[in-house]
Amino acid sequence: xxxxxxxxxxxxxxxxxxxxxxxxxxxxxxxxxxxxxxxxxxxxxxxxxxxxxxxxxxxxxxxxxxxxxxxxxxxxxxxxxxxxxxxxxxxxxxxxxxxxxxxxxxxxxxxx
Amino acid sequence: xxxxxxxxxxxxxxxxxxxxxxxxxxxxxxxxxxxxxxxxxxxxxxxxxxxxxxxxxxxxxxxxxxxxxxxxxxxxxxxxxxxxxxxxxxxxxxxxxxxxxxxxxxxxxxxxxxxxxxxxxxxxxxxxxxxxxxxxxxxxxxxxxxxxxxxxxxxxxxxxxxxxxxxxxxxxxxxxxxxxxxxxxxxxxxxxxxxxxxxxxxxxxxxxxxxxxxxxxxxxxxxxxxxxxxxxxxxxxxxxxxxxxxxxxxxxxxxxxxxxxxxxxxxxxxxxxxxxxxxxxxxxxxxxxxxxxxxxxxxxxxxxxxxxxxxxxxxxxxxxxxxxxxxxxxxxxxxxxxxxxxxxxxxxxxxxxxxxxxxxxxxxxxxxxxxxxxxxxxxxxxxxxxxxxxxxxxxxxxxxxxxxxxxxxxxxxxxxxxxxxxxxxxxxxxxxxxxxxxxxxxxxxxxxxxxxxxxxxxxxxxxxxxxxxxxxxxxxxxxxxxxxxxxxx
Numbered sequence: 322x323x324x325x326x327x328x329x330x331x332x333x334x335x336x337x338x339x340x341x342x343x344x345x346x347x348x349x350x351x352x353x354x355x356x357x358x359x360x361x362x363x364x365x366x367x368x369x370x371x372x373x374x375x376x377x378x379x380x381x382x383x384x385x386x387x388x389x390x391x392x393x394x395x396x397x398x399x400x401x402x403x404x405x406x407x408x409x410x411x412x413x414x415x416x417x418x419x420x421x422x423x424x425x426x427x428x429x430x431x432x433x
Numbered sequence: 434x435x436x437x438x439x440x441x442x443x444x445x446x447x448x449x450x451x452x453x454x455x456x457x458x459x460x461x462x463x464x465x466x467x468x469x470x471x472x473x474x475x476x477x478x479x480x481x482x483x484x485x486x487x488x489x490x491x492x493x494x495x496x497x498x499x500x501x502x503x504x505x506x507x508x509x510x511x512x513x514x515x516x517x518x519x520x521x522x523x524x525x526x527x528x529x530x531x532x533x534x535x536x537x538x539x540x541x542x543x544x545x546x547x548x549x550x551x552x553x554x555x556x557x558x559x560x561x562x563x564x565x566x567x568x569x570x571x572x573x574x575x576x577x578x579x580x581x582x583x584x585x586x587x588x589x590x591x592x593x594x595x596x597x598x599x600x601x602x603x604x605x606x607x608x609x610x611x612x613x614x615x616x617x618x619x620x621x622x623x624x625x626x627x628x629x630x631x632x633x634x635x636x637x638x639x640x641x642x643x644x645x646x647x648x649x650x651x652x653x654x655x656x657x658x659x660x661x662x663x664x665x666x667x668x669x670x671x672x673x674x675x676x677x678x679x680x681x682x683x684x685x686x687x688x689x690x691x692x693x694x695x696x697x698x699x700x701x702x703x704x705x706x707x708x709x710x711x712x713x714x715x716x717x718x719x720x721x722x723x724x725x726x727x728x729x730x731x732x733x734x735x736x737x738x739x740x741x742x743x744x745x746x747x748x749x750x751x752x753x754x755x756x757x758x759x760x761x762x763x764x765x766x767x768x769x770x771x772x773x774x775x776x777x778x779x780x781x782x783x784x785x786x787x788x789x790x791x792x793x794x795x796x797x798x799x800x801x802x803x804x805x806x807x808x809x810x811x812x813x814x815x816x817x818x819x820x821x822x823x824x825x826x827x828x829x830x831x832x833x834x835x836x837x838x839x840x841x842x843x844x845x846x847x848x849x850x851x852x853x854x855x856x857x858x859x860x861x862x863x864x865x866x867x868x869x870x871x872x873x874x875x876x877x878x879x880x881x882x883x884x885x886x887x888x889x890x891x892x893x894x895x896x897x898x899x900x901x902x903x904x905x906x907x908x909x910x911x912x913x914x915x916x917x918x919x920x921x922x
Contacts, residue, residue, distance in 0.1 A: 332605075339598055345590070352597045359604040366612040391611070394560055398604060401567045405597055408574055412590045419583035430584050431591075431660045 324365055332358035345413040345423045349406060356402045360395045367391030435489040435502045438474060438512065439552050439565075441467050446544035449537060457530075460537035464544050465523050471551070472516035479509035484904055486918035488557070496557075496920050497621040503557035503919055506904035507756070511554050511684055514760055515676045517885070518767050519547055521878040522668040525771055528872025529668060532778050539579060546572035546672070550680040557919055559607050559617045563600070566648075566681050570596050573677055577665040588657075588664035595657045599647035606640035609633070620919035623693045631697075638700045641689055642707075649682025651707045651741055652714045655734045659718075662730035663783075667774020670726060674733040675767040679759055683740050687755070692915040696747050705745025709836060711738030712843035720850040725773045725783045725858060728850065729766065732809065735843060736762045742840065743824050746831045753898075753906045754823035761816040761889055765808040768882040772802040775875055776858070779868035785854065789863030797876040799859040801883040806855055808886045810848035816886055819893040 335358055338351025367388035375386040413423065420428050445467040449460045478487070484506070491500040504512075523543070530539055549569025556562050574596065578589035611617055613633055614625040626634065647654035658678070662670045690700055715735030722728035740762070743755025775798045776791065777783050792799045808815035811822075821844055828837040892901055908915070 335601075336598075339594065348594060352594065352601075355598065355601045359601045359608070362605055363608045363611075366608050390617075391608070397560070397564060401564065404571055405567070405574075405593065405600075408571060409590065409593050409597075412574075412578060412586055412593065415578070415586045416583075416590060419586060428587055431587055431664065 325362075328358055328361045328365060331361065334358075343425050345416060345425060345428075348425070349409050349413065352409070353402070353406060356398070360398055363391040363395050363398070434474065434478070435487060435504055435555065436491070438471055438555060439502075439548055441471050442544045442548035442551060446541045446548065449541040449544065457537045457540075460540040461523065461527050464540040465520070467544065468516055468520050468523060468547065472513065472520060475509055475512040475516055478504055479506065479513060482506055482509060482904065484907070486908070486915075488919055497616050497618050500561050501557040501618060501620075501919060502555045503620075504555055505908040505915070505918070507687075507906075507908045508554045508684075510756070510760070510901070510905045511680065512551065514763050515547070515550055515554070515680060518672065518675045518763055518882075519543075521767065521771075521881050522672050524874045524881075525668045525671075525774070525878035528875050529666065529774060529778065531872075532869075539576070542572045542576050542579070543672075545569075546576065546677070550676065553680055554684060557619050559610065559619055559622070561617075562685065563603060563607060566603075566685075567600060569677065569681060570600070570648075573669075573673060576669045577661050577673070579669065580664070580666055582664075584660075585664045588660035592657045592661040595647060595654075599644040599654075602640050602647075603644035606637050606644060609640070610637050618919070619688070619693050620916045623695065623916045624920070626694065634694055634697060635699065638690065638694060638697075641686070642700070642703065645682050645685050645689075646707065647682075649678050649686065649737055649741075650734055651682075651737060652711045652734060655711070655715070658734060659727050659730040662733065662770075663724060663726040667726070667770050667777065670730070670773075671767040671770035674730065674770060675763040678733065678737065679740075679763065683737065683744075683759060687744055687752075687909055690744070691752075691909045698747075701745050701747045703745075704741050705833075705836065708738045708741030708743075708745050709839050711735060711741060713738075713839060713846075716843050716846040716850065720846060720853070723785050725776065725785055725788075725854065726770065727783075728785075728854065729769050729773060732847065732850070733762075733766060735847065736766065736809070738843070739821065739824055739840065742828065742836055746827050746833065746836070748827055748831050749906055749910050750823065750830060751827035752909060753902055754820055754827050756905050756909075757823060757892060757902055758817075758820035760892075761808065761820050761886075764882055764885050764889060765805045765815075765817060768801055768805040768879060768886065769809065771875070771879050771882065772798050772805065775871050775879070778871055780865065781869075785857040785861075787863070788858045789861030789865055791859045791865070791868075794865065794868040795871070797879055798871070801879040802859055803855065804883040804886055806851040810851050811844045812848070814887070814890055816890040816892070819890055823893070 335351050335355030369385050372385040372387045375389045486505040489502040546569050549565050552565025574593045578585050614622045650658040662674050712735050715731050719728050719731030740755045740759050743751045808817040811818045825837045825840050
């Protein structure tokens with residue numbers, strides 16, 4: 322159970338960061354943490370205690386195996402997050418060029 | 434044929450970035466051609482369905498193990514809608530982008546967004562849905578920022594943050610569902626779900642409701658929408674508001690809640706309440722706006738509310754109204770955003786106070802905006818009237834008179850706010866002497882959508898309704914049918 326609690330704590334850290342931080346870069350980092358929590362959760366879902374790696378070898382007894390599918394999903398999800406993060410960093414750079422600050426309380430031309 | 438629906442737009446996107454590099458016209462023609470091809474393909478698919486479901490197993494992996502692509506009447510109808518709007522957007526794009534001084538990259542991103550939406554609609558696999566959703570969203574973030582002004586970067590960043598958070602929620606929901614059912618194929622999950630703890634369904638649907646509800650921009654998840662939709666270039670606003678929030682949000686909610694979770698009453702009541710809040714909240718926020726595109730963006734929230742109450746009622750008639758209104762909203766809201774874009778090019782402003790007597794200067798724009806305003810406000814004989822009428826009748830039949838009354842009030846407030854648009858914006862007293870000319874293809878796009886706004890009101894005629902809308906509703910309402918068809922039993 323403990324790994325799940327820690328995973329949830331990581332998730333909460335991410336949510337806190339997104340909600341409470343005022344710096345664009347810190348928000349992007351918090352989103353990264355949020356993504357890691359989701360990925361970690363996926364890996365935990367596939368984990369089995371005292372299990373074998375899921376490759377059939379001649380002469381090895383079949384026991385419980387780790388679920389390989391979530392690991393494949395996590396790889397995909399990491400790549401997606403890389404794309405999103407790259408785009409957001411690019412947006413942050415442009416925002417800095419336009420507004421001269423990373424502080425979101427000063428980036429407020431849209432309202433209403 | 435089914436995988437080609439994803440492959441053609443995706444291939445075009447990369448082809449444009451490879452060869453379109455120097456010539457914008459090549460990129461425009463390429464994307465127009467491929468959108469036309471997929472539109473024809475989806476119409477052929479829809480006509481050839483006759484109540485059947487087409488299933489394609491990717492890489493010959495059979496259904497519960499591999500990824501399946503599923504086309505039934507509902508998804509085919511959504512595809513037709515998306516490609517129709519995309520085609521008019523591309524027609525509109527050529528002169529509009531010239532006036533913005535922008536280039537071929539737009540078309541590449543546009544096709545990428547199109548392939549993302551197609552993927553979300555035809556996939557039968559939850560994680561595959563997540564991947565296509567992210568493809569579509571990533572393109573949408575970039576397109577919102579495409580104009581290159583400070584406000585656009587700000588709106589895009591806000592959209593990107595909220596979109597990523599909701600995607601994380603969805604991913605966690607998918608992980609929970611996978612750990613409980615050991616499969617990602619939606620039909621197989623639907624099959625194993627009754628044997629699982631009902632609390633689990635509650636938790637997972639809460640996660641999905643937050644995730645996809647944010648993509649659909651229902652209040653209280655709406656904060657990104659007015660900024661993103663009003664800052665983006667006009668044709669992107671019309672794509673985002675017309676189809677993206679529906680393909681990634683409402684469509685997935687309908688698919689998951691009806692075909693996978695079997696429409697539990699608890700979730701439907703929550704959706705109904707969200708719908709009602711969105712109708713009233715959206716329209717009240719809209720009526721105070723003077724920026725034309727921001728006003729339209731708030732109306733998107735309100736109109737999505739109508740679709741949500743149709744889903745929340747959960748009756749076949751309610752769902753018919755929801756699907757019909759979804760279709761109609763894409764057409765008239767797309768048209769209204771084109772109008773706003775045309776006015777912005779002609780006068781250089783979106784502020785209603787600085788417009789006036791446009792009927793002479795921009796006859797096509799102001800006439801089509803009249804059609805669209807009457808449609809969204811629900812005045813017969815335009816399409817918006819019939820879909821709202823169906824929704825209100827469905828609410829009364831389901832024993833929810835309060836819902837019906839609130840829907841009527843929302844409709845009246847919509848009428849009021851569009852009278853404001855017409856009164857100050859297009860038929861105002863302020864005299865404007867000169868306006869920039871707008872391209873003929875922009876006018877063509879507006880006229881096509883205005884004609885469609887009238888033509889789709891024919892869908893309410895019983896003979897046509899049974900051919901077009903009813904199969905879609907049946908595909909959603911048949912709870913076990915989806916499972917059997919996809920798993921091939």
